[in-house]
Amino acid sequence: MKLSQRLSFTVTTGVLVLSVLSSTAGAAAATVAGKGDKQVQLPAQTVEKVVVTDPTAITKLNNTSVAPLVTEAEKRYFYAMSGGKGTDKGFELNGRQYRYLSDDIGTRAKLMDYLKQAYTEKAAAYFVDKYFIIHDGRLAQLNADKGNILEYNKATAKMLTMTETQRVYKLCVPYPEHKQGPKYITVKFEKIGDYWRVDTAPHVIF
Secondary structure, eight states: OOHHHHHHHHHHHHHHHHHHHHHHHHHHHHHHHHHHHHHHOOOOOOOOOOOOSOGGGOOSOSTTTHHHHHHHHHHHHHHHHTTTTOOSOEEEETTEEEEEOOGGGOSHHHHHHHHTTTBOHHHHHHHHHHHOEEETTEEEEESOOOOOOOOGGGOEEEEEEEOSSEEEEEEEEOOGGGOSOOEEEEEEEEEETTEEEEOSOHHHHO
């Protein structure tokens, strides 16, 4: 075989060997990459759904249990603001009409006990001292009702800060039938004993 033919054969053989090696390496790399992709694919994170049967006894607070607690707090706030079960007894003081609260929340102690099923003592006291007076030993308020059409039971919550005993959530509360944009409200929570309570005064939220 001539020298030129031997050189051509050698070069051709070398090119073929390199091509095979390159293909094998590429396949191996693809396999490794495929395995690597599988390893880094994590399942989508889901929020643990807390089943709330008693909103006054929530031991685990997260995005799913905030709304039931806030809804309970709303109910107790408006019950107090409407005078409880209602009473016909009232009086005038300094030119303003007042009414007594019903017997079940007719004293400061009773009203505080009722509110503290959903609120911290600090939040409840701030509200009671602002909107109620004691007259002839009974709790009374201005004779006027208050309402709110926001759907707190449909609120969604985003946690802003957290510790073991304190949380802050930003609520997105819709209006009925979404006739206008939602309202955003920041609410503080605190764990009292075993249970979570709203630590923002009710009149600030509702």
